[in-house]
Amino acid sequence: MLIDIHCHLTGDDYDSVGGVQEAVQRALREGVGLLVCSGYDIPSSVQAKALAEAFDEVYFCAGFHPSELKKYQDGDFETLKALFRHEKCVAVGEIGFDFHFENNPSRETQREFFLKQLNLADEAGLPVVIHSRDAAQETLEFLREHRALLKKGGLMHCYSYSPEMLPLFAELGLSFSFGGPSTFKNAKKVCDSVALTPVERILTETDCPYLTPAPYRGVFPNEPKNVRLVAERLAQLRNQDLEEFKKQVEANAKRLFFKVK
Numbered sequence: 001m002l003i004d005i006h007c008h009l010t011g012d013d014y015d016s017v018g019g020v021q022e023a024v025q026r027a028l029r030e031g032v033g034l035l036v037c038s039g040y041d042i043p044s045s046v047q048a049k050a051l052a053e054a055f056d057e058v059y060f061c062a063g064f065h066p067s068e069l070k071k072y073q074d075g076d077f078e079t080l081k082a083l084f085r086h087e088k089c090v091a092v093g094e095i096g097f098d099f100h101f102e103n104n105p106s107r108e109t110q111r112e113f114f115l116k117q118l119n120l121a122d123e124a125g126l127p128v129v130i131h132s133r134d135a136a137q138e139t140l141e142f143l144r145e146h147r148a149l150l151k152k153g154g155l156m157h158c159y160s161y162s163p164e165m166l167p168l169f170a171e172l173g174l175s176f177s178f179g180g181p182s183t184f185k186n187a188k189k190v191c192d193s194v195a196l197t198p199v200e201r202i203l204t205e206t207d208c209p210y211l212t213p214a215p216y217r218g219v220f221p222n223e224p225k226n227v228r229l230v231a232e233r234l235a236q237l238r239n240q241d242l243e244e245f246k247k248q249v250e251a252n253a254k255r256l257f258f259k260v261k
Contacts, residue, residue: 001031001032001033001034001246001250002030002031002032002033002204002227002228002231002246003032003033003034003035003203003204003227003246003249003250003253004027004032004034004035004036004204004205004206004208004224004227005034005036005155005157005177005203005204005205005253005257006036006038006094006129006155006157006158006177006179006205006206006207007035007036007037007038007205007206007207007208007224008037008038008040008044008207008208008209008210009023009024009035009037009048009051009058009208009224010037010039010043010044010047010048010051011044011047013209013220013221014209014221014223016221017221017223020051021054023221023223023224023225024051024055024057024058024224026223026224026225027223027224027225027227028055028057029225030225030228031228032057032224032225032227032228033057033250034057034059034250034253035055035057035058035059035224036058036059036060036061036090036091036257037051037052037058037059037060037061038060038061038093038094038129038157039060039061039062039063039083039093039094040063040064040065040067040068040094041064041065041068041071042064042071042073042076042079042080045060045061045062045063045079045080045083046079046083048060048061048062049062049083049086049088049089052086052088052089053088058088059088059089059090059257060086060088060089060090061089061090061091061092061093061094061129062080062083062084062089062092062093063080063092063093063094063095063117063129064076064080064095064113064117065094065095065096065098065131066095066096066097066098066104066105066110066113066114066131067098067101067104067105069105069109069110069113070105072113077116077120080092080117080120081120081123081124084120084124084126085124089126090126090127090257090258091121091126091127091128091129091154091155091257092117092118092120092121092124092126092127092128092129093128093129093130093131093155093157094129094130094131094157095113095114095117095118095128095129095130095131096110096114096130096131096132096135096139097110097111097114097131097132097133097135097138097139097142098110098131098132098133098134098135099133099134099135099138100133100134107138111142114142115142115146118146118149118150119149121149121152122148122149122151122152125152126152127152127153127154127155127256127257128150128152128153128154128155129154129155129157130143130154130155130156130157130174131157131158132156132161133160136161136162136165140165140168140169143169143172143174144172147172150172150173150174153173153174153175153256154172154173154174154175155174155175155176155177155203155256156169156174156175156176156177157177157205157207158177158178158179158181158205158207158211159176159177159178159190159193159197160181160189160190161189161193162189162193163189163192163193163195163196166193166196166197167196170197170198170201174201175201175202175203175252175256176193176197176201176202176203177202177203177204177205178190178193178194178197178202178203178204178205178230178234179204179205179206179207179211179213179227179230180206180207180210180211180212180213180214180217180222180226180229180230181211182194182213182230182233182234182237183213183214183217183229183230183233184214184217185214191237194234194237194238195237195238199248200248200251200252200255201252202234202238202248202249202252203249203252203253203256204227204230204231204234204249205227205230206222206223206224206226206227206230207222208221208222208223208224208226209221209222209223210222212226213226213229213230213233214229216229231245231246231249
C-alpha cells in the first residue's frame with residue numbers, strides 16, 4: 001500500500017476540493033492504505049481524532065507545533081494526555097523547534113515545551129513526530145541531551161537538512177520522512193539525503209495541504225493522494241523497484257507507529 005505518514009486534514013483548507021472527507025476518499029481510491037493526520041494544537045488534534053474515528057485507514061498524532069505555543073492554555077496537557085490514550089493515537093506530535101519566523105515563540109519557550117512534550121511521550125509510551133526548521137544543530141543537541149526520552153523512537157518529518165547530518169539523527173534511533181520537496185528540481189540536499197537514509201528508516205509523507213509535489217508544485221491544497229508521486233520519486237532516487245519500496249515503507253511505518261516487527 002501507499003502510506004502518508006504525515007498529513008494535515010483539519011480546518012477548511014480542503015473546502016475548495018469538496019472537503020476533507022472527499023480528499024480522504026480520493027486517497028483511498030489511489031491506493032493509500034494508511035494515513036496519519038498530525039495535530040499542531042488542541043483543536044487540530046481533536047479534529048484529527050474525529051477523522052481517525054471516521055475512517056479505518058486514518059490514525060492520528062496530537063501535540064503542540066512550536067509555532068502554535070502561544071495558543072497554549074492551562075489544562076491543555078491534560079487534554080493531550082487523554083488523546084494519547086485513544087486507541088488510534090500513534091504518536092506525540094508534531095513537536096520541536098521552528099526558528100524561521102521572528103514572531104515565533106522564543107527559543108527558551110520552545111525548548112520548555114519541547115521537553116515537556118518529550119516527557120509526555122515517554123510517559124504515554126509513544127514515539128514522537130519532530131518538526132525542525134532552521135534549527136538543525138539545536139535540534140540534534142537537544143535530542144542528544146534528552147535521548148532517554150526517545151525510547152519509543154521518533155520521526156524527523158519532512159527532513160530537509162544536509163545528508164551529512166542525517167546519520168547523526170539516525171544514531172538517535174530516528175526515522176525520516178520525505179515529501180514534495182524530494183520532487184523539486186533544486187532540492188539537491190533532500191535528494192542526497194533520500195539516497196543515504198537507512199532502508200529501515202525511510203517513510204513517505206505529503207505534509208498536505210502544503211508542499212504539493214511536482215508536476216503540480218504550487219497547486220493548493222496538496223492532498224494525501226499525491227503521496228504516490230512522492231513514493232515514485234523516492235524509489236527512483238534510491239534505485240529501488242517501486243513495489244518493493246512501498247512494501248518497505250509499509251513495514252517501516254508499522255514498526256515505528258504500530259510496533260509490528
